[in-house]
Amino acid sequence: MANTTTRLIGKSGAFGWNKAGSDIDISPLSSCTMALQGAWTTRRNSNRRQHVMH
Numbered sequence: 001m002a003n004t005t006t007r008l009i010g011k012s013g014a015f016g017w018n019k020a021g022s023d024i025d026i027s028p029l030s031s032c033t034m035a036l037q038g039a040w041t042t043r044r045n046s047n048r049r050q051h052v053m054h
Contacts, residue, residue, distance in 0.1 A: 001029055003019060003020040003021060003024045004017050004018065004019055004020060004024070004026055004029060005017075005018045005020060006018065017029055017030055017033070
């Protein structure tokens with residue numbers, strides 16, 4: 001994360017990651033960011049009981 005910068009996307013406050021060098025891999029950071037966003041915005045009902053199929 002030390003070798004990344006952010007860039008603004010649109011006017012709503014959204015941002016994206018930019019890498020500071022050409023040999024930097026930011027895919028793990030992007031993956032974690034998208035997973036966290038998905039966890040925050042999920043519409044899953046936490047009271048609903050789910051069954052696992054074997």
